[in-house]
Amino acid sequence: MGSWTSAGRRLGGLVAVVALMLGVLATGAQAASDATANVGRLTIAFERTTASKCPVSFDVHGYFQGLPAGEQTIQYRLVGAGEWRTLVVPAKRLIVHRALLETVTWESAPDSRDYSVQIEINQPDGLRSNVLYYFKCNTPPSGETFGEAAEPVTRTAAGGPMAELAADAQLESVRARSGAQVALVNRYDVKADLPTGPIGFEQLWNVHPAGLAIDVQTMTGGQLKALLATPNPAGWVLTPSAGLRYTLGGGKVMSMTLDGVPVSATQQIKVAGAWSLIAGFDGWPRWEGTTTYTGGPDDTGALASYLAAHSPVAAPAGDRVTVR
Numbered sequence: 001m002g003s004w005t006s007a008g009r010r011l012g013g014l015v016a017v018v019a020l021m022l023g024v025l026a027t028g029a030q031a032a033s034d035a036t037a038n039v040g041r042l043t044i045a046f047e048r049t050t051a052s053k054c055p056v057s058f059d060v061h062g063y064f065q066g067l068p069a070g071e072q073t074i075q076y077r078l079v080g081a082g083e084w085r086t087l088v089v090p091a092k093r094l095i096v097h098r099a100l101l102e103t104v105t106w107e108s109a110p111d112s113r114d115y116s117v118q119i120e121i122n123q124p125d126g127l128r129s130n131v132l133y134y135f136k137c138n139t140p141p142s143g144e145t146f147g148e149a150a151e152p153v154t155r156t157a158a159g160g161p162m163a164e165l166a167a168d169a170q171l172e173s174v175r176a177r178s179g180a181q182v183a184l185v186n187r188y189d190v191k192a193d194l195p196t197g198p199i200g201f202e203q204l205w206n207v208h209p210a211g212l213a214i215d216v217q218t219m220t221g222g223q224l225k226a227l228l229a230t231p232n233p234a235g236w237v238l239t240p241s242a243g244l245r246y247t248l249g250g251g252k253v254m255s256m257t258l259d260g261v262p263v264s265a266t267q268q269i270k271v272a273g274a275w276s277l278i279a280g281f282d283g284w285p286r287w288e289g290t291t292t293y294t295g296g297p298d299d300t301g302a303l304a305s306y307l308a309a310h311s312p313v314a315a316p317a318g319d320r321v322t323v324r
Contacts, residue, residue, distance in 0.1 A: 040066015
């Protein structure tokens with residue numbers, strides 16, 4: 001009886017060890033499966049494929065970060081859509097893998113929800129991308145907000161914090177697809193301040209009621225300096241995004257840096273701006289250089305997308321332009 005008990009214990013112990021090993025293997029396989037499926041971060045960008053404001057078609061490009069090595073299969077869909085799509089990511093790729101995910105076409109329709117895009121990934125943490133907005137076809141219902149301002153964001157005669165925030169938003173809206181390095185904002189196109197607190201469509205509309213498309217022009221440093229030095233009838237200046245700083249004096253640009261480095265007369269710079277500014281409206285000259293990109297969204301949607309991604313948003317310092 002004792003020998004059977006000892007054998008049973010040995011057999012039971014062996015079964016337990018095997019079960020433990022199988023459990024470890026299963027857990028390891030599951031962990032590996034989860035690691036393979038997971039995307040660390042997904043950022044999306046619009047690229048307009050039609051010239052009209054509405055109806056409008058956008059390509060939605062995805063930028064995937066944090067993927068494990070080797071070929072991967074990812075399931076994704078537009079938030080609110082029913083079926084998952086499958087994306088096969090090749091083993092040989094850049095650190096940030098780019099792929100065209102969707103093409104969306106919107107027309108004006110009563111009570112339409114076609115004014116925003118977000119992508120979700122079919123993985124355990126339910127990862128979602130940033131949200132992109134476009135309001136030229138449809139507007140959101142009353143009460144919907146897009147982020148918040150941590151403090152008042154105000155304008156000055158030279159543009160000030162509100163124009164700087166608008167420039168940052170416009171650069172972010174086109175940088176991924178165009179390679180733009182800086183954006184310039186016309187004080188004429190910034191119509192209102194942003195109050196402290198949640199920002200709804202009314203506040204966005206007050207700032208940018210025209211909904212101007214964002215384009216990109218490639219110009220030399222010398223051409224950019226000449227543009228910035230142009231006298232404006234109202235005495236205003238063009239406000240740059242965060243990477244560009246310049247000093248005006250004596251009717252010329254005395255100094256200018258891009259990302260902290262002095263700008264030379266011959267270097268090529270990709271500059272984003274509202275199409276009307278690039279075309280030479282409101283007392284500014286038509287931009288010199290070469291048209292590089294015309295696929296950006298509207299400035300109203302760009303500001304909403306920026307607020308959604310970075311809230312609560314503090315007011316920029318309003319010190320990117322110095323006038324002597």
